[in-house]
Amino acid sequence: MQNDTTDATATGTATSAATAQAPRHIATVNDKLQTPDGNTVRLETRDLSVRYGISTFGVQNISAQIYDQNVTALIGPSGCGKSTYLRALNRMHDLGTDIEVTGEVYLDGENLYAPKMDPVVVRRRVGMVFQKPTPFPTKSIYDNVAAGLRLVGVRNRATLDEVVEQSLKDAALWDEVKDRLRSPGGSLSGGQQQRLCIARALAVGPEVLLMDEPTSSLDPMATARIEELIQKLKHKVTIIIVTHNMQQASRVSDYTAFFYVGELVELGPTQEIFSNPRELRTQEYFSGEFS
Amino acid sequence: MADVVVPASARAAELIPARYRNPGDHFFKLVVLGLSSSIILLAVVMPVVLFIEAAPTFRAFGFMDFLTETTWDPVAAIHGAWPFVVGTLITSFGALLIAALPAIAVAIFVSEYAPKWLARVINYTVDLLAAIPSVVIGLWAIFNFAPMMRDLVYMPIYMWAIEEAEWLIPIIGAPSTYNLITATLILALMIVPYTVALSRDAIAQVPVEQREASWALGSTRWEVIRQAVLPYARTGIVAGLLLSLARGLGETMAVAMLIGNRNRMPFTLFGPAATMPSVIINEFREAVEPLHYSSTMAVGLYLFVVTIGINLLASYIQRKLSISKGVL
């Protein structure tokens, strides 16, 4: 854990050093997937707005780039729109009534909001883990992980076994549950349930994993394990995490985006955002938070 | 139905300083508690009264023997409840069997598929169906449904069975206009609204997180229902089915109007039969002999016992086996 954190910080520092002179990618639209600082853009939003009802804005005109193999944290005071933004990235807002999403989300250059794009496909490519652990309570641990694969008709036992094992290993849960794969998912502890949900999301092989305050209902020990896991996972999948905990953002993320009343105030390497924020609102928020 | 764990009023009691618990409070509470004890009294008195009134029958035939005796002959002063127990079980389980799937389907449709306005219209319609008096449905069935079913369905099946499947004859019997199957079908129609409403409630209890978790895996609508909604709502739906069964057991008028009222077994599908409520309605007013009277009361007591048993089982299932209590 300690080592991982140090590594992450080191990476962050290195990145920021390399980009010391380069402009930050705040509200800029970059058509090239490769950025000057050597990162690959995985996900990009252009002028993304989410509107609830007729007048009130959830978030407005968010343009941002999310880099591959990195963890991006979305922070800001509650009600700032960070979760709203996150849920737009895998079209969860399609399910609500009276919610309007405008703008574009590009995943590997492909617009997820294109008319022909199917939200069901989008959600397979962009997985999600929620605030409260949401294992399917009647399903076994095994069946929980296999749920996504079974949807697409994977019936082959060997394939399922393999993917379930790999996903549980990736979610650092395998050793704890390998002897009781048949017991219900609801029988696990809160932290284990959350890792089970991560395994379930990983099993379908998403390119991006969205995490909406994944540790807010967990105790410190379980939280530490999830944070450790996030560090390991970022090499497999691009992670975007919403957190209300600033320390958590600084511990786990490479990039940080600060949201305030529905706007993206700034997005940059975590190290810089925390040590030297450009925007006054970010500075004020941090000083209020830490003083 | 929804029981709050800590009633708000419990907190109220703690919040009020002792000096405000004034005489008015005492008096008001006394009146409220006094009046409301009536409902407890009523529920307790009911089985006692039924038992006292039924006592002569149980003395004459024995509690269990009255249940299993198959003859009901007031003239010969022999009374047994078995034909009515069987008739009640066939009609109510049959009705539940017929009603369950469509009712759950309606509940799924209104909660998961239908747009809001349509869901509202369907809910109103189903609730209105529950509000229509039993006798009105019975009247319609007597003059429209039953004759139509006899001519268009039962007769052709019977004619066909005579030619092709003689083994069926003992089961279906010769079609009469008022019969077991018609009563069962109408009973199914009458319990559907309850099953729909209770299944709807159970589905509404499914946390939004469960649905979202399934959506986020890339499920289609039906897959979300099968993966997240139905497993979660399962116990609630089962409890709802039991409560609907209890409704069916006690449904009186429409069944009494349609079942043909035959007190002797064996019953056939297309022939007349009787149920516990129907025999009470048909014979009670003519039960001048003490034993006849006490026997209809005894049938009532059985009906009470069965109903309360099923209701308690349903609430047990809802409490003990519900997922929300056990896991999340």
Added chain:
Amino acid sequence: MNLRARYARDRVIEGLLVFATLLVVVPLFVIIFYVIMNGFSALNFAFFTEELGSPARAMQGRPTGLVHSIVGTIVIDLIALVMAVPFGIATGIMMSEYGESPMAPVARLMTSTLNGMPAVLMGLMAYALVVKNTGGFSALAGSVALAFVMLPIIARTTESVLRVTPWSLREAGMSLGLPRWRVTTALVIPAAKAGVITGILIAFARAAGEAAPLMLTSFGNNYFTLDVTSPMDTLPQRLYSLAISPYRQWHTMGWGAAIILLLFVMVTFIVGRVIVQRMEDRLKN
């Protein structure tokens, strides 16, 4: 399985669900259609002014009607309502406002038990308690039986509407130094008034359609009476007798009774819905 097949399955299921919904909803409209078709032609001036009398009256074409059943229904149901309301509302108040009382959980269990009880058993009860002890069938015994039917419905709806009134209302009252009973009677109940009235309406409509308990208590009567100690006629129970009678003319009158019952139930239903809708809208704002 590819996505297209999954969507196809989704649509097939949706089709099945729509089919099931039609299967459930259509009979209601069929019933309403038949009742209105046959019922309106049965209604005439005499229907509302004459009593039924003997079958001969109808068969000879003399004027005959159900005024005695209509009046009897009103009398019996109103007396039942007067009997049931104080007990029902008090029980609702007790379960919601005195939840700390050991009686509350017991009452809740009993209320739900009674709610699930077949109405015919209420008739048996009222027979054993009232008819047997007063020496004969009477309108009053019918009212008692219907009061038994109404009581748990009123209690349960009252409890649930009192529970959804905001807690802040009670706190506000207490912060003014109001005693608890004043908080309940002056703040909570007025705030929930519409809901309580709806509950009473529902109970009334439900009881008004019940025939079974009345057959064993108020018995029925072919002639007009206002004497509540004698047998009295009611619409649902008369409808049953007319329907199973062998006379064609009486069958027609049965349809007439049905349309009146149906109209009454639908009007109550709609009024109840409107009240509930208004309450919900108000709570939202």
